[in-house]
Amino acid sequence: MGMIAPVTPKSWYLPSKPHKFCPGCGHGIVLKALGETIDELEIQDKVVFGCDIGCSLLAWNFFACDSTQTHHGRTTPVMVGIKRSRPELVTIGYMGDGGGYSIGSQHLLNAAVRNEKVSLILVNNTNYGMTGGQMAPTTLPGQKTETSPFGRDPELTGYPTKGPEFLAELTSDKAYVARATVAKYKQLKRFLRNALRNQMEGNGFSFVEVLSTCPTNWRTNAQQTWNFLEEEMEPYFPVGELKSPFGKGDK
């Protein structure tokens, strides 16, 4: 019996497929949504895709778009340098919660304040995946990781970072700030599209956090993985558009 090959976005780089993410990882979903969005906006030739260190690194040759790989946390300034130099390009920075909210937080915060015309996508899987599952700024209270083996204690390490919330407070009305989840694919695509449109229309800073899954480090099976995403993460990290120049926010 013949197999039906899944439709792949035109902007995917096929020699690098199948991709290298773990089974059950959410990155593939985010990158599929991004690929389809790049296709729909017909910007493949103008995109510069930049990826951070961490699992996001594995996307360094994911797209048939010009791409550059940076250091941990430094994707934001590299994208800023490119966009400031070549405003006609569409710069997409791709990073994890460690890269964006911890080691690169000063870049994220200041790029937002300066309303840099870049689009940043931050995948939140509540831990440092590539390095073996350490506690991240987004690790939930009580969540066990390699560096919080008895569960994250907010008394010792604070509460999880709510990135879109603080970025929404820092940015001008021209910014686009949203939180999506891999559990809601159509909404994810709409938010990514808005984030790219906002840059292309010259409005300003665009940011989408995407709630994602990490069964390898969560040590969860399929059902537990999805349950953690929808029942544990989403209540703490509300999904929706926090700031949009395109009219009323989509909750």
Add this chain to the structure above:
Amino acid sequence: MARIMEETRKAFITGNEAVTWGALAAGAEIMFGYPITPQNEVMHYWTRLAPQYGKGFLQTEDELSAGFTVCGSVQSGKKAFTATAGPGNVLMQEPFGMAEAMRLPLFAVIQQRGGPSSGTVVYSQQEVTLTTFGGNGEGHRIVYSTASHQEIYDYTIKGFNTAWKYRFPTFLLGDGYQAKMREPLEMYNPEDRGIEMIDTYPLIGLPGHIGENREPQHLCNIYSLEEELYEVVMRVSAEYEAISPELVEYEEKECEDADIIVLSHGVVSRAADDAVKELRAQGIKAGYFRPITLRPYPQKQLREAIAKSGAKKLLIAESAYGQLDRLTKQEIYGETIKIENLFMPGVGIIDYDIISKVKSSL
């Protein structure tokens, strides 16, 4: 390329201003910077002059960002640069390392201040090790150590060309004295001196249509396998060594019959020059050797100077506690000449200091 000045003109300006004018004359398109003394005036002059010439500027949130925005800008094909000092130079080792790994034509001006740590904001030659071999790499960098404002202007122009011709990160290593002093120099358009500026080109954001008439570009600085990285580093090392002979620059005076050779770099070499003249006038056979490029180092030329002079001693004078000394020793390994030191970390050296040391050494 737009002419920056109508004709060659004399000026009496600070070294930081000379950097700015040199960068403009070299066709630099954008500067990314973060405040730190003693390089601030590079930004001050640039922000005033840049708009007149349609150039860009961004004051970033820190030196990490300044370095990485330059990395992004040069990847997109723009002639970008930054300037820093001291702890800022420390932070910039991260982006400088990426520039080494990805062969990015980054150009940076380092105006050395005292160290370690915050040290002083004034002056030193204590960023030699950091600028030549900083980062978790092999020192695949090109470092020009200037000694005058004319050289600051000349090597700023040359530095951009070196970076874009060879695609190794390139540094102009100055210091707080050179940054803040005023001194006469001649400023010129490169083309009036027959200097051809190397064209820039993008590594990403290329023209054309992917899949039709071009391939997507995938730049990276990390590898999955040890062997992959090994091959890259060995290839880059071989390229660096192959171009080193044409990059090496140095100054040598009075070494033919010298009993002692005074070795120094940067602004200290001006004191060494005066000292050697005075010593010669007093009948003491002193010679002068100055590496202009600290990376790559003129080791062959220094060995030849030692050999032809038959000098018994080499005096290494520097405003640091042995950074030029270590660099030199590793480069001339095997020479048996006795090495004397004049280490004055973080303070200036004048001809008197060198003359006294030479006399007490002979």
